[in-house]
Every structure is written in C-alpha cells, then in structure tokens.
Amino acid sequence: TDEYQRVLRAGLALTATAAIVSYAFDIRLARGYVVVALPLATLTGIVLRFVLRKRLHRARRRGAYLRRVIVVGHELAVVALTRQLRRERYHGLDVVGCCLPPRHDGRVALPVYGTFDEVAHAVRAARADTVIVLSCPELDGHILRRLAWRLERDEVDLILASSLIDVAGGRTTIRPVDGLPMLHVEHPNLSGPGRIVKAAMDRLGALALLVMLAPVLAVLAVAVTWGSPGPVLFRQVRVGKDGREFVMYKFRTMYADAPARLAEIRHLNDYDDVLFKMRDDPRVSRVGRWLRRFSLDELPQLVNVLLGQMSLVGPRPPLPEEVAVYPDDVRRRLAVKPGLTGLWQVSGRSDLPFDEAVKLDLRYVENWSFSLDLMILLRTLSAVCRASGAY
Incomplete structure (x- = not known):
C-alpha cells in the first residue's frame, strides 16, 4: 500500500506542477494532457504495479523468489516473527533457521x-542471504x-526489526x-x-x-x-467512534427466524467466542448468500455514512x-468512525482470524491518510470481485 501511495502522490505532484508551470510561464500545454493524460498515466502505473505485484505474490506462494532468512x-x-512471515509469504522472506541466546x-x-x-556460521550453514535481528538487550x-x-x-542483507508495531x-x-x-515517531492523524x-x-x-x-x-x-x-433491512446496534452506539443497516440475508435458530448451531461457530460466523450457515437464504458473496448487503450502510455515523473507509464496526x-x-479502534470497507475487507474478510482483523484495524487507525483511503477503495473493488472470505 505504501508503494501505491508514493506513486499516487508523485502523479498528483507532477500533474499540479505541470498545470502551475504552464500557467505561470504561459506555456501552451494542451488541457487534455494535464487533466487526462497525466492522471491516466498515474492510474495506469498503479494498475500495472498492482498486476505485477500480484504475479510476484502468487510466485512466492509457490516457493519462488524467496530470500532465505536467519532470525x-x-x-x-x-x-512470533516466523509465524507471521510464514502466514504472509508474499513478503518473500523464508525463515530457514535461527540463532538464540545461550541457555535457550x-x-x-x-x-x-x-x-x-555464531550468526556468520549460521548464514554459511543454511545458505542464507538475509539476517533479521530482533530487539535484544x-x-x-x-x-x-x-x-x-x-x-x-558475503553480501548478506542485514535487517533490524524494531519493536514498534503497526507504524x-x-x-x-x-x-x-x-x-x-534515533527513530522518531510522529503522532497519528486522529483530528484536525x-x-x-x-x-x-x-x-x-x-x-x-x-x-447513482x-x-x-x-x-x-x-x-x-x-x-x-x-x-x-436488517438493523443491528453497533459501536462507533468514542464508544457511541448506533443502528447499522444492511439488506437482510437470513430467514426471519434466524435469531431463534442461533442456539441450535452456535457450537458450529467458525470464528471466535464473541462473533458467530459459519461458512455454510443454514439460516442464510439463497438470495442472501449471493448478496453476501459480493458484499451487496452492505450497501444500505451508505445511509449510516450519510448520517455521519460511519465512514466510507475505517475499522470494522464492532x-x-x-x-x-x-x-x-x-479500544483504540474506537478512536475513529467505523467504515463501510477497510483493511480487513481487502485482506480476507471473514477468512481472517479475529486477532488479525483487530491488528489491521489498529494499523489503519495509526497510519490513516487520504492516499491510504483511496488505495483501500481501489482494492475493495478487487476483493469484492474475487468474493474471497465472503460468507
């Protein structure tokens, strides 16, 4: 996402610079070039990078283009780091061994x-090309x-892993x-x-x-x-910014007697103790299953956004x-308005474990920017078309 943000900012800066320079020096530059060509080139660059990166991610999931890492x-x-890197193989880091303190x-x-x-020996023995050093006194x-x-x-890369998370x-x-x-950390942009x-x-x-x-x-x-x-419509109380409760709207996807039947199938929960999610929930109607697949049941939440209770992009409404x-x-998730979509939506939706969904929400709260919102909106279209994690 950071890569796409940099490309977007560079494209916007180039477009603005071209417009200002042409106006200031009376350069006869076609308006279509500034208004259409440069933004289109920026968008094309983002799309091409997205496609190439997806191809790279698929190759890495097959075990190609991976760096051999000693931790x-x-x-x-x-x-903890090994578990995360193995779950997110698209980073391209394959942990092949480690060095631990004495008396481990x-x-x-x-x-x-x-x-x-004995790190240098470990690198040679494991034929590693990267060393990740975690915070150790x-x-x-x-x-x-x-x-x-x-x-x-030996031209081996050295990576120092900071103890900061989600920054x-x-x-x-x-x-x-x-x-x-000295690593200086700016405050998150929560107001202003x-x-x-x-x-x-x-x-x-x-x-x-x-x-529309x-x-x-x-x-x-x-x-x-x-x-x-x-x-x-299905109405449900959710918690918004600063803990304020509101009624969230969705298209009804279940049969009318769904709440009464919950006790019968609660033991089949595929998620966690608080939230109930079941991949083949018998309470979901045929039309409701189709609505959920493409997230069309979420569209009435645009009313919540219009009322100021939600945002187009934000954490999942709990x-x-x-x-x-x-x-x-x-509870840091409640520092901003919940969103119609968010990092959780474009990263797996219901397939994500609860802890991972919370981690993504906190990452969004801590690092919000306009370009991040735009990237999430663009990736939402891809996630909805794939229909992955929707049930």
Missing part, C-alpha cells in the same frame, strides 16, 4: 544454528556493527544524534483539518452513491423480499458485546 533473537520473538530451550520449531556469536550497537561488517563480506514508514524518520540513529475534509468527503460520496445506485438498491430490495418473507470484552489497547 536472531529470543525464543518468543523468533516464534530450543523450542522454536526451527533449526538452531547456534548463539548470537544483548545485541548493542558495537556488536551489530561488527555483525554488519562480517555480513558485508507505517510515513510516521517514522531517522534522525542521527552524534552518530547514533484532514479529518474534517474526510468527513465531508464521506457524506458527499455517500450521497452521490445513493443517488438508487435503481440497484430498489432491485436488491425486491430480491430480498422475493427470496424469503420478512423485512427488507458489536456492543464485542467491545465489552476489549482489552485497553484494542
């Missing part, structure tokens, strides 16, 4: 090539410098102080003019979509009624009983 750190940190128990489900002093600046010198001779590169800058690189503009754009966008999609919404309403008797058991750090 250096304590057991729990090594296990070795229970990491990885080949252990020695201690922190034993590995101070002098030790890391000597390690970098040894790895430099995008745009919020961090390296500021050297007397030869010591940007948020006001986002709220205005949300309402204008929701209004425009409701007007009015015939589609009417057809879907008839389809819901035809599919099974009952109300067209249930009150879900919020009641939130730990303190997860």
Whole structure:
C-alpha cells in the first residue's frame, strides 16, 4: 500500500506542477494532457504495479523468489516473527533457521544454528542471504556493527526489526544524534483539518452513491423480499467512534427466524467466542448468500455514512458485546468512525482470524491518510470481485 501511495502522490505532484508551470510561464500545454493524460498515466502505473505485484505474490506462494532468512533473537520473538512471515509469504522472506541466546530451550520449531556469536556460521550453514535481528538487550550497537561488517563480506542483507508495531514508514524518520540513529515517531492523524475534509468527503460520496445506485438498491430490495418473507433491512446496534452506539443497516440475508435458530448451531461457530460466523450457515437464504458473496448487503450502510455515523473507509464496526470484552489497547479502534470497507475487507474478510482483523484495524487507525483511503477503495473493488472470505 505504501508503494501505491508514493506513486499516487508523485502523479498528483507532477500533474499540479505541470498545470502551475504552464500557467505561470504561459506555456501552451494542451488541457487534455494535464487533466487526462497525466492522471491516466498515474492510474495506469498503479494498475500495472498492482498486476505485477500480484504475479510476484502468487510466485512466492509457490516457493519462488524467496530470500532465505536467519532470525536472531529470543525464543518468543523468533516464534512470533516466523509465524507471521510464514502466514504472509508474499513478503518473500523464508525463515530457514535461527540463532538464540545461550541457555535457550530450543523450542522454536526451527533449526538452531547456534548463539548470537555464531550468526556468520549460521548464514554459511543454511545458505542464507538475509539476517533479521530482533530487539535484544544483548545485541548493542558495537556488536551489530561488527555483525554488519562480517555480513558485508558475503553480501548478506542485514535487517533490524524494531519493536514498534503497526507504524507505517510515513510516521517514522531517522534522525542521527552524534552518530547514533534515533527513530522518531510522529503522532497519528486522529483530528484536525484532514479529518474534517474526510468527513465531508464521506457524506458527499455517500450521497452521490445513493443517488447513482438508487435503481440497484430498489432491485436488491425486491430480491430480498422475493427470496424469503420478512423485512427488507436488517438493523443491528453497533459501536462507533468514542464508544457511541448506533443502528447499522444492511439488506437482510437470513430467514426471519434466524435469531431463534442461533442456539441450535452456535457450537458450529467458525470464528471466535464473541462473533458467530459459519461458512455454510443454514439460516442464510439463497438470495442472501449471493448478496453476501459480493458484499451487496452492505450497501444500505451508505445511509449510516450519510448520517455521519460511519465512514466510507475505517475499522470494522464492532458489536456492543464485542467491545465489552476489549482489552485497553484494542479500544483504540474506537478512536475513529467505523467504515463501510477497510483493511480487513481487502485482506480476507471473514477468512481472517479475529486477532488479525483487530491488528489491521489498529494499523489503519495509526497510519490513516487520504492516499491510504483511496488505495483501500481501489482494492475493495478487487476483493469484492474475487468474493474471497465472503460468507
């Protein structure tokens, strides 16, 4: 996503620069070039990068174009990083072994090539081309410098993993102080003019979509009624910004007696203890299954966006009983309005474990920007067309 944001910002900057320079110096530049050609070139660049990156991700899932990685750190940190990299193989990092501190128990489900002093040997033994060093008090600046010198001779990449989590590169800058690189972290953008503009754009966008999609919404309403008797809309209380509750609207996808039948199938829950999700829920009607597949049941939430209760892009709107058991750090999700779509929507939807969905929501809250919203909206179209994780 950061790559697409940089391309978008560069394209917008080039378009604005071309327009200003041509006006200031009275250069006869065709308006179509500025208004159409440059934005189209930017969009084409983003699409091509997206297609090529998807091809690379598929190749990496097959085991191609992977870097062989040695992880250096304590057991729990090594296990956590290895689990994440194996789940997200599209990063291209394949953990082939590790180096642990002395007197370790070795229970990491990885080949252990020695201690922190034997990293160079581990690289040769495992034929690795990358070393990831996790935060360890034993590995101070002098030790890391000597390690970098040894790895430099064999052209092995050295990656230092910060203990910061879910902080995008745009919020961090390296500021050297007397030869010591200091990582400065900017505050997240949770208020101010940007948020006001986002709220205005949300309402204008929701209004425009409701007007344009009015015939589609009417057809879907008839389809819901035809599919099974009952109300067209499903109303449910959700929790919004700062813990304020609101009524969220969706097209009804289940039979009218679905709440009464929940107790019969609760033991078949495919998700977690708070949320109930079942891949082949018998309470879902035939029309409802089709609506869910393409997320068309979510369209009435445009009304919630128009009312200012939701945003076009944001965290998933949680249930009150879900919020009641939130730990303190997860309540950070409530710092912004919930969204019609979000990182969770474009990253697997119902296929995501609850913890992973929460992690994505927190990442969005901490790193929000207009370009991130735009990228999520573009990726939502792809996710909906794939219909992956929708049930």
